[in-house]
Amino acid sequence: MNISEFAEIAGVSVSAVSRYFNNGYLADDKRALIEAALEKTGYMPSYSARTVRSKVTKLVGVILPKLSSESISRVTEGIGEVLGEEGFELLLVNTANDYNREISSLELFRQNRVDGVILLASVFTDLHRSLLSKMRVPTVIVGQQFKGFNCVCHNDFGAAYSMTKLMLDKGAKHPAFIGVNPDDIAAGRDRRLGFEKAVTEAGLSVDPKLCAIAKFSMDSGYDKAKRMFSGRKRPDCLFCATDSIASGAMLYCRENGITIPDDLMVGAVGDSRMGRVLYVPLSSVHLHYKTAGREGANMLLSAMKSGSDVHRVMQLEYDIIERESTNRV
Amino acid sequence: MNISEFAEIAGVSVSAVSRYFNNGYLADDKRALIEAALEKTGYMPSYSARTVRSKVTKLVGVILPKLSSESISRVTEGIGEVLGEEGFELLLVNTANDYNREISSLELFRQNRVDGVILLASVFTDLHRSLLSKMRVPTVIVGQQFKGFNCVCHNDFGAAYSMTKLMLDKGAKHPAFIGVNPDDIAAGRDRRLGFEKAVTEAGLSVDPKLCAIAKFSMDSGYDKAKRMFSGRKRPDCLFCATDSIASGAMLYCRENGITIPDDLMVGAVGDSRMGRVLYVPLSSVHLHYKTAGREGANMLLSAMKSGSDVHRVMQLEYDIIERESTNRV
DNA sequence: AGAACTTGTGAAATCGGTTTCATATCGTGC
DNA sequence: GCACGATATGAAACCGATTTCACAAGTTCT
Numbered sequence: 281m282n283i284s285e286f287a288e289i290a291g292v293s294v295s296a297v298s299r300y301f302n303n304g305y306l307a308d309d310k311r312a313l314i315e316a317a318l319e320k321t322g323y324m325p326s327y328s329a330r331t332v333r334s335k336v337t338k339l340v341g342v343i344l345p346k347l348s349s350e351s352i353s354r355v356t357e358g359i360g361e362v363l364g365e366e367g368f369e370l371l372l373v374n375t376a377n378d379y380n381r382e383i384s385s386l387e388l389f390r391q392n393r394v395d396g397v398i399l400l401a402s403v404f405t406d407l408h409r410s411l412l413s414k415m416r417v418p419t420v421i422v423g424q425q426f427k428g429f430n431c432v433c434h435n436d437f438g439a440a441y442s443m444t445k446l447m448l449d450k451g452a453k454h455p456a457f458i459g460v461n462p463d464d465i466a467a468g469r470d471r472r473l474g475f476e477k478a479v480t481e482a483g484l485s486v487d488p489k490l491c492a493i494a495k496f497s498m499d500s501g502y503d504k505a506k507r508m509f510s511g512r513k514r515p516d517c518l519f520c521a522t523d524s525i526a527s528g529a530m531l532y533c534r535e536n537g538i539t540i541p542d543d544l545m546v547g548a549v550g551d552s553r554m555g556r557v558l559y560v561p562l563s564s565v566h567l568h569y570k571t572a573g574r575e576g577a578n579m580l581l582s583a584m585k586s587g588s589d590v591h592r593v594m595q596l597e598y599d600i601i602e603r604e605s606t607n608r609v
Numbered sequence: 610m611n612i613s614e615f616a617e618i619a620g621v622s623v624s625a626v627s628r629y630f631n632n633g634y635l636a637d638d639k640r641a642l643i644e645a646a647l648e649k650t651g652y653m654p655s656y657s658a659r660t661v662r663s664k665v666t667k668l669v670g671v672i673l674p675k676l677s678s679e680s681i682s683r684v685t686e687g688i689g690e691v692l693g694e695e696g697f698e699l700l701l702v703n704t705a706n707d708y709n710r711e712i713s714s715l716e717l718f719r720q721n722r723v724d725g726v727i728l729l730a731s732v733f734t735d736l737h738r739s740l741l742s743k744m745r746v747p748t749v750i751v752g753q754q755f756k757g758f759n760c761v762c763h764n765d766f767g768a769a770y771s772m773t774k775l776m777l778d779k780g781a782k783h784p785a786f787i788g789v790n791p792d793d794i795a796a797g798r799d800r801r802l803g804f805e806k807a808v809t810e811a812g813l814s815v816d817p818k819l820c821a822i823a824k825f826s827m828d829s830g831y832d833k834a835k836r837m838f839s840g841r842k843r844p845d846c847l848f849c850a851t852d853s854i855a856s857g858a859m860l861y862c863r864e865n866g867i868t869i870p871d872d873l874m875v876g877a878v879g880d881s882r883m884g885r886v887l888y889v890p891l892s893s894v895h896l897h898y899k900t901a902g903r904e905g906a907n908m909l910l911s912a913m914k915s916g917s918d919v920h921r922v923m924q925l926e927y928d929i930i931e932r933e934s935t936n937r938v
Numbered sequence: 939a940g941a942a943c944t945t946g947t948g949a950a951a952t953c954g955g956t957t958t959c960a961t962a963t964c965g966t967g968c
Numbered sequence: 969g970c971a972c973g974a975t976a977t978g979a980a981a982c983c984g985a986t987t988t989c990a991c992a993a994g995t996t997c998t
Contacts, residue, residue, distance in 0.1 A: 331657035
């Protein structure tokens with residue numbers, strides 16, 4: 281059924297029906313007629329037809345590097361909450377960390393498919409920059425700070441610094457580090473720099489043999505820990521860029537008689553649910569992922585409303601969660 | 610830029626451009642002309658305009674009870690993989706376990722917003738049934754078996770049965786159960802029934818005082834364990850409907866000197882990442898969530914292609930993962 | 939050579955809405 | 969009594985694509 285058929289059934293003009301759904305001028309008696317017919321027929325206007333003329337899709341594109349990650353799904357949950365209240369729906373693209381899919385999704389969203397875009401990406405390239413600046417629709421980046429664009433990010437540097445400092449303050453002298461790809465500015469580079477600053481500030485030096493780059497997974501954390509502990513130098517504290525990595529490293533420690541926190545303190549970033557129930561509860565830095573999603577969505581909403589090109593940056597702070605893994609007396 | 614402007618620039622007719630994008634008859638020379646102009650202008654046809662006429666949205670609606678759950682995000686990942694290959698995108702709705710949002714999303718998708726729907730819901734009501742049977746677009750239910758509709762589900766009964774039997778075979782005599790809402794047929798009722806069958810079959814009886822219904826969370830598992838262990842009767846094995854619940858219960862055990870597996874064996878369903886790194890690695894039943902998502906997507910694809918109303922049911926089997934929590938000698 | 943297909947083509951109708959526009963009615967201030 | 973703004977209305981133009989249709993040209997089969 282289309283709008284003209286429905287208008288005829290209701291006994292009003294096509295324009296009246298359109299106005300009913302779009303808050304235009306409309307007399308109460310027609311409104312009643314339409315509502316009665318609506319009850320009877322269950323008519324719903326077509327979104328696409330509406331979009332052709334009005335250019336409004338009520339869709340927001342969300343580009344994610346993966347789905348089955350606690351942090352990312354929390355961000356997405358926050359985005360959905362805020363946008364849902366405003367009647368927007370999420371068009372989700374999972375790029376599976378595939379660079380090309382990220383680019384092609386941006387390309388797809390660039391023109392007319394959605395009213396706005398929220399991008400969660402780990403690594404940014406020049407191609408990203410050029411594509412992002414050609415965007416016709418408002419865009420917000422969550423989780424990374426990228427000059428010249430709307431961003432909601434975390435204080436990754438501070439988080440890593442504070443967690444490392446916590447361990448050094450408890451007397452550790454041989455700090456180790458397992459991080460992620462430094463091309464990922466937030467989780468890779470900034471957390472590394474935060475670690476390094478804390479170490480240097482404590483009058484110690486960063487030992488390259490006690491530093492490793494892992495992937496975002498437990499298995500990779502296990503692997504890097506294994507290599508590190510096979511060397512001559514033994515660390516007495518370990519900072520990991522993510523909880524997953526830490527949990528893998530701890531698995532190795534457990535299997536090899538390395539006692540936490542006595543032989544080795546462990547601290548990480550992310551405060552995942554898993555951290556609480558690890559065999560030694562994990563000290564971690566809580567980042568406000570869901571809030572980041574909510575704020576990103578709010579930022580996008582105001583950008584879509586205003587249509588202005590002014591970009592904003594919001595940085596969220598963090599909370600240190602101390603648990604047994606750093607509980608040395 | 611619209612199709613007529615572009616056609617003029619390319620020096621071909623509007624129809625030719627449309628055919629270029631829709632695999633219609635088209636001579637090679639025109640194809641070349643269009644590709645050259647495409648290179649120059651970056652023109653992209655409007656999805657909504659296309660949809661008005663062709664009725665094809667290339668969108669699939671996915672309705673989820675929550676996002677930040679490992680099992681659900683794995684299912685969604687599987688869905689996205691398969692559908693992405695076929696050029697579909699996901700329109701995601703997170704109902705946050707809100708009954709009304711589930712209904713209103715179905716209502717929204719019923720007509721014309723999407724080409725197909727995949728529904729992950731925990732509890733089905735009569736309203737669900739009536740709404741689902743009024744669906745104009747193909748619909749697949751993942752994770753539940755619902756007579757008369759396309760379903761991809763797990764063998765929840767068998768999973769619970771096997772895990773419980775595993776513990777009873779090792780000599781447990783006082784089995785306990787922490788499950789979820791029995792209105793949830795798959796995770797609630799079937800896992801309960803599977804537990805009960807194993808108990809009865811072993812010549813034991815189900816003690817109501819050793820049975821509890823929790824929510825899908827660690828905290829709730831902790832809480833139910835606390836109450837259960839405050840009673841007079843002490844269980845010697847515990848089956849939990851989910852890993853989260855089990856991890857909460859185990860947290861309580863650890864705090865209260867109940868040794869796993871010696872005092873209490875623990876088994877669950879879900880095989881989440883967390884289970885591997887718990888202070889006592891958790892025995893759990895692996896359900897093929899991602900595969901369920903993939904198969905659900907495949908089922909939807911064939912339903913969309915054929916347009917037929919024949920419904921199919923696919924049940925996926927499971928793997929028992931034995932770890933220390935049931936490792937009694 | 940002529941019939942019967944297959945392939946290729948562009949003008950025009952069409953999809954289902956929104957928005958403009960010309961016009962009507964009403965209350966209100968002067 | 970008249971000008972004026974606010975409210976209300978339906979016909980028609982419009983949005984940007986797809987699809988139909990009538991027809992042309994090239995192939996293949998008798």
